[in-house]
Amino acid sequence: MINWKVILHIAKTHLLTKIKQTAIASLGVTFGIGSYITLVCFMTGLNGMLDDLILNQTPHVHIYNEIEPSKIQPVSVFNNLENSFNIVHSIKPKLSQKKIHNAIPIIDYLNSNSNVRGALPQIKTQIFYIAGSIELGGNLTGINPIDEARLFNMGDYIVEGSAEDLYNTDNSILLGIGIANKMALKIGDRVSVSPINGGNFPLKIVGFYQSGIADLDDIQSFANIKTVQRILGKANNYITDINVKLHDIEHAVPLAKNIEQQFNLKAIDIKTANAQFETGTTIRNLITYAVSITLLIVAGFGIYNILNMLIYEKMNDIAILKATGFSGRDVQLIFMSQAMIIGFVGGILGLLIGFGLASLIGTVPFQTEALPTVETYPINMNPLFFVIGFSFAMFSTFLAGYLPSKKAKKIDPVRIIRGQ
Amino acid sequence: MSVVLEAKYINKYFKKPVLFHVLKDICFNVKQGEFTSIMGKSGCGKSTLLYILSTMDTDYDGELYLNNELITGRDRQYLSYLRNKHIGFVFQFHYLLSEFSVLENVMLPAKKLAEKSLQEIEYDAMQKLKMLHIDHLSKKRASRVSGGEKQRVAIARALINNPSIIMGDEPTGNLDSHNAENVFNIFKELSEEQGLSLLIVTHDKDFASKTDRIIQMGDGKILV
Numbered sequence: 001m002i003n004w005k006v007i008l009h010i011a012k013t014h015l016l017t018k019i020k021q022t023a024i025a026s027l028g029v030t031f032g033i034g035s036y037i038t039l040v041c042f043m044t045g046l047n048g049m050l051d052d053l054i055l056n057q058t059p060h061v062h063i064y065n066e067i068e069p070s071k072i073q074p075v076s077v078f079n080n081l082e083n084s085f086n087i088v089h090s091i092k093p094k095l096s097q098k099k100i101h102n103a104i105p106i107i108d109y110l111n112s113n114s115n116v117r118g119a120l121p122q123i124k125t126q127i128f129y130i131a132g133s134i135e136l137g138g139n140l141t142g143i144n145p146i147d148e149a150r151l152f153n154m155g156d157y158i159v160e161g162s163a164e165d166l167y168n169t170d171n172s173i174l175l176g177i178g179i180a181n182k183m184a185l186k187i188g189d190r191v192s193v194s195p196i197n198g199g200n201f202p203l204k205i206v207g208f209y210q211s212g213i214a215d216l217d218d219i220q221s222f223a224n225i226k227t228v229q230r231i232l233g234k235a236n237n238y239i240t241d242i243n244v245k246l247h248d249i250e251h252a253v254p255l256a257k258n259i260e261q262q263f264n265l266k267a268i269d270i271k272t273a274n275a276q277f278e279t280g281t282t283i284r285n286l287i288t289y290a291v292s293i294t295l296l297i298v299a300g301f302g303i304y305n306i307l308n309m310l311i312y313e314k315m316n317d318i319a320i321l322k323a324t325g326f327s328g329r330d331v332q333l334i335f336m337s338q339a340m341i342i343g344f345v346g347g348i349l350g351l352l353i354g355f356g357l358a359s360l361i362g363t364v365p366f367q368t369e370a371l372p373t374v375e376t377y378p379i380n381m382n383p384l385f386f387v388i389g390f391s392f393a394m395f396s397t398f399l400a401g402y403l404p405s406k407k408a409k410k411i412d413p414v415r416i417i418r419g420q
Numbered sequence: 421m422s423v424v425l426e427a428k429y430i431n432k433y434f435k436k437p438v439l440f441h442v443l444k445d446i447c448f449n450v451k452q453g454e455f456t457s458i459m460g461k462s463g464c465g466k467s468t469l470l471y472i473l474s475t476m477d478t479d480y481d482g483e484l485y486l487n488n489e490l491i492t493g494r495d496r497q498y499l500s501y502l503r504n505k506h507i508g509f510v511f512q513f514h515y516l517l518s519e520f521s522v523l524e525n526v527m528l529p530a531k532k533l534a535e536k537s538l539q540e541i542e543y544d545a546m547q548k549l550k551m552l553h554i555d556h557l558s559k560k561r562a563s564r565v566s567g568g569e570k571q572r573v574a575i576a577r578a579l580i581n582n583p584s585i586i587m588g589d590e591p592t593g594n595l596d597s598h599n600a601e602n603v604f605n606i607f608k609e610l611s612e613e614q615g616l617s618l619l620i621v622t623h624d625k626d627f628a629s630k631t632d633r634i635i636q637m638g639d640g641k642i643l644v
Contacts (some may be wrong), residue, residue: 003531003532003534005531006528006531006532006534009531010517010528013519013520013524014519017519208442287529290448312450315438316515316518317517319515320515320516320517321517321528322476322500323474323476323509323511323515324502324503324504324505324509324529324532324535325501325502325503325504325505325529325532325581326500326532326579327496327501328496328500329497330500330532412476413476414471414476414477417471417511417589419516420466420473
């Protein structure tokens with residue numbers, strides 16, 4: 001039978017009479033957990049930002065027609081030369097169309113797949129921006145602005161104007177900020193673009209695009225798909241690329257393989273395209289966890305130390321308690337409950353401090369060219385971190401309390417009473 | 421009169437630093453209401469015997485009966501319960517929990533036993549303190565009272581669960597003659613008026629001579 005009321009009463013009295021020691025022990029936990037929460041919120045926030053930098057704009061599967069030489073040259077097909085030795089010099093890529101054949105049915109097919117969040121058509125083409133007698137080379141991509149904003153967070157990279165403006169205005173263009181600066185253009189101006197095969201199309205500027213990568217912002221602009229089709233003089237089934245966003249990124253690899261086999265197109269999944277990036281993310285996560293675990297272990301040792309000291313100081317009390325009828329287990333529970341109370345109080349305070357510090361960091365201005373929409377340091381306040389932090393506070397104080405309390409349990413009262 | 425505590429052929433060895441036979445075939449009993457003292461020279465094993473009788477030391481051969489119940493070989497949990505309920509202790513040094521008030525020190529064993537409500541325990545504790553004339557100290561911290569008072573608090577604590585026997589390891593050894601006299605009178609009163617059994621280890625000849633029965637020990641044996 002365990003008399004919790006008495007045990008907790010004794011534990012409470014011990015803790016309150018040694019309030020300084022208790023406070024120091026709890027502060028050990030508080031700082032450990034607080035810095036864990038701060039660190040992990042901040043680091044995962046930064047990691048998330050870096051991930052978004054690449055992943056948000058990147059389709060999970062990118063489908064296009066690759067220009068490449070035929071894998072089987074005609075000479076190998078010719079039976080009469082089957083067993084002879086042929087060399088074909090200077091193989092040229094096969095002339096094939098840039099557009100995806102039957103693109104619209106393929107998009108419909110992909111959209112009907114339950115793993116797919118959305119499949120968006122794009123037209124990529126090279127153009128010249130014409131400013132007086134100067135021609136600047138660049139890329140124009142035809143998009144569905146509303147869907148791009150919805151699935152690929154395009155809105156984050158539009159520094160002036162909006163995706164809706166692009167969608168609503170006929171013959172409009174979302175100009176890369178680099179070009180706009182070079183040509184001293186502002187919203188509402190017109191810019192002439194010329195496709196490679198000639199012609200001159202004035203487009204109205206409805207916004208500026210800034211990806212954060214200067215080289216890209218110097219050449220890249222966006223327009224509605226229809227506008228680009230008109231500039232190129234193509235039919236409205238002319239689509240060069242399909243970008244697929246999935247619900248779960250893990251399905252990217254098998255889906256890309258399927259598409260390649262089924263439609264005879266090139267399909268690049270995000271993992272292949274960003275292999276180094278994946279490695280970077282893994283390593284950053286590894287560092288985050290290594291540092292957090294170190295912090296928590298240090299806090300745990302602090303508690304162990306203080307409880308150990310407490311038990312040495314309380315040897316006499318332990319002997320008396322045992323002599324007056326408290327069992328070894330009661331004594332162990334007294335010290336365990338002290339440890340757990342320290343862990344609980346320190347843990348809760350740590351969560352609050354961590355929350356406060358993380359929120360504070362979240363208000364510190366952080367401006368970067370690379371991310372026009374980010375204004376303060378990114379913070380990832382995942383409730384899971386708080387659960388982990390608190391559980392660890394309880395777990396580590398349990399361990400830190402367990403060993404000294406086990407010692408208290410085993411203390412022989414006779415030896416202490418007779419030792420004096 | 422019924423026998424409260426009985427020891428049969430108790431042998432005890434110290435294994436470190438060298439094998440040493442401390443207690444040799446100890447046989448005796450304590451009857452109800454008997455005020456017994458154990459005397460002997462330092463190192464004759466009287467304290468060792470007391471701690472075996474107290475159930476705190478379980479490393480011995482022989483048999484020990486408390487209220488005619490064999491308690492040798494019982495598990496520690498049960499022995500703790502027995503100590504709590506049936507045995508009261510008074511040590512040479514006062515051994516109070518210094519961070520608790522006098523009243524709390526007295527109440528603690530009863531709280532552990534948990535046979536009574538908190539109000540009853542508090543009432544009982546105040547009764548014991550009154551009986552020992554220290555009720556005015558009840559709210560003081562145990563570390564703030566004098567030596568003689570501490571010893572009386574320890575006696576009150578030993579009495580709180582109305583034990584079958586009170587054991588003392590030189591309870592007056594650390595007190596001046598006035599306080600020692602005082603403690604002796606309390607013990608005497610308890611033995612005569614409440615029929616409590618007492619077993620006191622002492623060096624003090626005057627103290628021992630006033631008890632009902634003296635057990636003389638020498639070289640690990642009972643002499644008289």
